[in-house]
Amino acid sequence: MDAIYYLHPTTQFVLFSLVKIVLAFGITLTFVAYAVLAERKISAWIQDRVGPNRAAPFIVNYLPFIGPALVRLGIFQPMADGLKFLLKEDFTPAYVRKVYFWLAPALTAVPAFMTMAVIPFGSTMGNPNNPMVIADLNVGVLYTFGIVSLGVYGIVLAGYASNSKYPFLGGIRSSAQMISYEIAMGMSVIAVFMVIGDLNLSKVVAYQGGGIHHWMVFKQPLAFFIFLVAAFAETNRLPFDLPESESELVGGYHTEYSSMKFALFFMGEYANMIAASAMMVTLFFGGWTFPWGGGAAASLWGGLAHIACFIAKMLVLMVVFIWVRWMFPRFRYDQLMDLGWRRFIPLAFANILITALVLAALNH
Amino acid sequence: MPGLTDLLFYAFAGMALLFGFLCVANPLSRNPVTSAMFLVLTIVSLAGLYTLLHAFFLAAVQILVYAGAVMVLFLFVIMLLDLKEEERRKIRGITLGLGALSVAVIAGILIRAVVAAEPLAGARPLLDGGTKELGRSLFTLYLLPFEVMSLLLLVGMVGVILLSKKELK
Numbered sequence: 001m002d003a004i005y006y007l008h009p010t011t012q013f014v015l016f017s018l019v020k021i022v023l024a025f026g027i028t029l030t031f032v033a034y035a036v037l038a039e040r041k042i043s044a045w046i047q048d049r050v051g052p053n054r055a056a057p058f059i060v061n062y063l064p065f066i067g068p069a070l071v072r073l074g075i076f077q078p079m080a081d082g083l084k085f086l087l088k089e090d091f092t093p094a095y096v097r098k099v100y101f102w103l104a105p106a107l108t109a110v111p112a113f114m115t116m117a118v119i120p121f122g123s124t125m126g127n128p129n130n131p132m133v134i135a136d137l138n139v140g141v142l143y144t145f146g147i148v149s150l151g152v153y154g155i156v157l158a159g160y161a162s163n164s165k166y167p168f169l170g171g172i173r174s175s176a177q178m179i180s181y182e183i184a185m186g187m188s189v190i191a192v193f194m195v196i197g198d199l200n201l202s203k204v205v206a207y208q209g210g211g212i213h214h215w216m217v218f219k220q221p222l223a224f225f226i227f228l229v230a231a232f233a234e235t236n237r238l239p240f241d242l243p244e245s246e247s248e249l250v251g252g253y254h255t256e257y258s259s260m261k262f263a264l265f266f267m268g269e270y271a272n273m274i275a276a277s278a279m280m281v282t283l284f285f286g287g288w289t290f291p292w293g294g295g296a297a298a299s300l301w302g303g304l305a306h307i308a309c310f311i312a313k314m315l316v317l318m319v320v321f322i323w324v325r326w327m328f329p330r331f332r333y334d335q336l337m338d339l340g341w342r343r344f345i346p347l348a349f350a351n352i353l354i355t356a357l358v359l360a361a362l363n364h
Numbered sequence: 365m366p367g368l369t370d371l372l373f374y375a376f377a378g379m380a381l382l383f384g385f386l387c388v389a390n391p392l393s394r395n396p397v398t399s400a401m402f403l404v405l406t407i408v409s410l411a412g413l414y415t416l417l418h419a420f421f422l423a424a425v426q427i428l429v430y431a432g433a434v435m436v437l438f439l440f441v442i443m444l445l446d447l448k449e450e451e452r453r454k455i456r457g458i459t460l461g462l463g464a465l466s467v468a469v470i471a472g473i474l475i476r477a478v479v480a481a482e483p484l485a486g487a488r489p490l491l492d493g494g495t496k497e498l499g500r501s502l503f504t505l506y507l508l509p510f511e512v513m514s515l516l517l518l519v520g521m522v523g524v525i526l527l528s529k530k531e532l533k
Contacts, residue, residue: 100397139495142424149432153404155440160397168443175440177434199495 009350015171021136024116032270033078036192038268038320041074046326056103081282088259091157093162096256096278100161105257105264108154111147112271118143119278121306122288123296131296132288140201141193143278145186148234151176154268155236155253162256170252173333174236174243180340181233182239187348188226191355192216192283205287212291217284222351224284226344231276235267238325242333277317278310285313373416381408396442400435407431421495 002128007015037052044051052074057094060067060076070076092101120130128230137143152175193199195216208214217224233240244252254265281287288306297303331339407430414423436501500508 137420139420139424142428146424146432148428149428149436152432152438153401156436157397157401160443172443175436179436182433192381202395254508292480297447 008145009086013151024121024134025113028113028116028271028274029267031274032267033082033319035270035273036081036266037074037078037320038318039325040077042319042322043312043326046323053079058092073354074161082263085260085263090259090261090342093256094160095163096160101256102261104154104158104161105261105268106154107157108151108268109264109271110128111145111151111154112268112275114147115144115275116278118201119275119282120205120287121278121310122303125297125303127301128296131202136200136201136202139285141189141199141204143273145182148272151268152274154265158253158265159243159259162253164256165254166249166251167253170243170245170249170255174253177233177240177242177336177340180337181344184226184340184344185230185234186347187206187352188223188230191223191348191351192220194352194355194359195219199234201282201287204282205289208286209289209293209295211289211293212286214293215284219327220284220351222347224280226348226351227280227283228333230344231280232321232324232342233336235272235276235321236322237273239328239331240336242336245330247330269296273318274314277314277321280317285317305348313343321357325326369416373413376412376416378410380406380413383409397429397439400438400442403437403438407435421498 041051045051053072055074055076056067056071056077057076058069068150092098117134118137120131120133120136124131141253155178156171159167159169159174162168192204196204198204198207204216208216232238236243243249244254246252249255249351253322254262257265289307290309297306383402383405387399387406390398390402407426410432411423411426414420414426
């Protein structure tokens with residue numbers, strides 16, 4: 001391992017960055033697969049069902065105790081699902097606009113993964129010159145918002161490309177919904193950054209490093225609430241899943257899609273949930289820092305513990321996402337717009353004003 | 365690495381010109397949605413150029429506001445109006461004249477701005493285009509233009525509300 005430190009700094013940087021990109025991408029993809037399983041299992045428990053408990057590669061059944069337990073938990077279900085999506089017929093209806101029909105699923109999935117680039121998912125692995133973030137941007141949070149705002153193109157174009165009524169309505173709905181809630185989301189975090197005084201996400205984590213009482217969720221609870229609800233709308237999750245609402249629009253924007261193209265929309269939704277959870281952990285729950293505080297790790301094991309801490313916090317928020325989906329009924333479209341424009345945006349502005357007044361009072 | 369920066373500049377500048385051309389005069393398609401999507405790509409290429417100039421805030425806001433919000437609303441309107449593919453029309457003399465006039469005026473302003481910046485006098489020290497520097501110059505040096513722009517936006521919003529609530533008079 002030491003040989004790597006004799007390389008040219010640029011080569012080192014490129015190597016480390018490549019490793020971080022591959023790891024972050026692979027881990028996110030695995031999480032996407034198991035988030036789907038978690039969704040199905042948790043929904044089953046909430047509705048007093050058993051959920052997926054059959055998928056089993058044939059060797060597993062011969063393992064004593066562990067094998068049947070894993071099967072009952074559905075651990076192998078994501079593999080079966082993935083295989084099914086790959087092997088199904090990829091049907092393209094004759095009346096669709098072909099170029100956009102092919103482009104839309106990719107445009108949904110790619111931005112979701114790109115947001116992970118600026119999120120500091122750990123401190124260091126012992127080498128202080130190699131922070132565990134792929135790109136340590138000074139305008140980190142603006143990058144995230146920019147990329148997230150591009151995600152809507154996938155859904156709008158899917159609705160347009162399908163060239164039929166229900167997907168079209170889904171696409172139209174999503175374009176208005178995403179823009180409305182982006183405003184509320186952006187306004188809610190302004191107050192957070194006024195307190196911290198820096199847009200760099202690593203600085204945001206460092207600010208909250210002192211322990212649980214420094215976490216922004218306690219200093220800016222209103223900002224967190226608005227951000228959380230806006231995140232449901234931005235990821236098309238259930239209280240606000242109007243672009244796909246299956247009881248009105250069949251399947252919404254992805255009605256005409258099948259096999260792997262449909263799976264890409266599905267993966268995009270879960271990757272968006274993971275990105276939103278990671279953002280919330282970074283902004284409001286102290287990022288990779290332990291609840292009892294402590295600075296950057298000095299050893300490999302300390303670094304791994306920080307990453308584990310980050311992932312644990314993220315998983316809690318993912319469960320909240322899933323939990324909310326199965327607890328609340330869907331909003332009507334006018335209620336959604338009313339909530340965004342007439343409740344959250346004024347509330348976020350009031351929060352900014354109050355934060356500014358308090359900060360001014362504290363500085364004098 | 366100056367070589368890489370130059371290469372990226374030419375790549376982004378070429379992309380901006382190409383996509384800009386395809387946005388207004390696409391030989392393959394007269395579909396308004398395709399034009400809008402090429403405009404998005406032009407905006408993204410411009411954001412790349414801003415990044416090369418170290419104007420990170422401007423680049424992020426370019427994507428966030430223009431590509432992420434304004435163009436989505438463009439698409440929204442195009443789809444709601446259900447615009448069909450535009451037919452190749454005959455270009456009338458007066459349209460051509462007015463178009464040429466407006467392009468000439470904008471080109472004049474741009475050339476003046478480029479000459480005023482003295483591009484041949486050597487590169488100025490890069491002002492780091494972060495939020496703090498931008499905020500400071502907006503609220504000191506450029507306060508009056510900033511406030512005038514805000515007023516203009518406010519007038520626009522009031523106008524929209526007045527237009528959409530016409531029947532309440």
